[in-house]
Amino acid sequence: MRILVRRILAGSAVLTALALAGCAAAPIPTWTNSPDPVVAPVFASNDEALAAAVTSYEAYGAMSNQITNEGGVNPERITDFVSDAYLAVVLGSFASVQDDGLVGSGSSAFDTVSLVRYDDDSAASASVRVYLCLDVTDVVFTDLGGNVTTPPERRNRIPLEVSLISSPSASTKLVVDKEETWPGNDFCS
Template identity: 35%
Template sequence: MPRALPRLAALALTGAVLGLAACAAPSPAATPTPTSDAADAPLFATDEEALAAAVEAYEAYLAVSDSITADIDADLARIREVTTPEFADFSEHDFAAFRDAGLRTEGSSAVDSARLAEFSPRRVTFYACQDVSAVKLLNSTNEDVTPSDREARIPLVIDAVAVHGDALLIDGNEVWSGDNFC
């Protein structure tokens, strides 16, 4: 079995569909170099604004990710609309392995219980619970292969970064390794 496949299956089964809400996130990507002095200015005046923008970016990411895993013929590159290029490369590889295994999903995941970890002028890191209780894992014969003992809510650490302008893109996520806060 390809290296990414066990992780993809585990993620889909735990609801962090594909390596995109990862057991093993990609190596930290270099923060993009600002192109002007304005790029050095903080994007958000408050912690609340930073968290709200990061959660909104992650919700957009989940919508695209869910649509890709649900459709065997989906354009994998659509993930580039909501992620940094480095995380998109990682994600596309995982999507392809998931598809090659004959798996797809049905249903949508959601995020809740978000808490800010930290933010800098161009990066926001936050904790959140990804709810996958409405997501089923289906095999190539459309048989439901969702494990009955999977966790319905997964604790994550999520990174969002502003690459161009003030829109945040998802730059990585990983399953929280400490006590389950969900």
């Protein structure tokens, strides 16, 4: 019996010590200089960021359609609509159209846009990611002889994840930084 009482008292002492440790004063925080001051948001809301992304992607799409429908000629016109990092990828696509002697007709469109993420990266710089459905139903490629080269089995609605970032010229003007086919469930079906 005596051993049992000692164990209960010892257990109670341990629990009391732990409880009192939780009540002890918190250590005084050490002041550190924060490298990032509070950043004012580029957009007032997620809705505003989404609207800017839609406007920017519409402008990018319009210029892309124009260049494609002219056979990839003067592709540098896309420069104001894409980031420096993405420019080489886009120019490479237009070079392929031109090298293959293809000419597009019609226009791509998009719908079903939803915001994935909006971040203020730094003062006057934002990044926005969206999901959207790119619709290329009306886009047809022909070769120089006028023969249609668009495969009949082509997917006409493509789920994309698009990343946009602030333009160096204006933080609220977004430019396309990346387009990737969404590998998950096809939300465009």
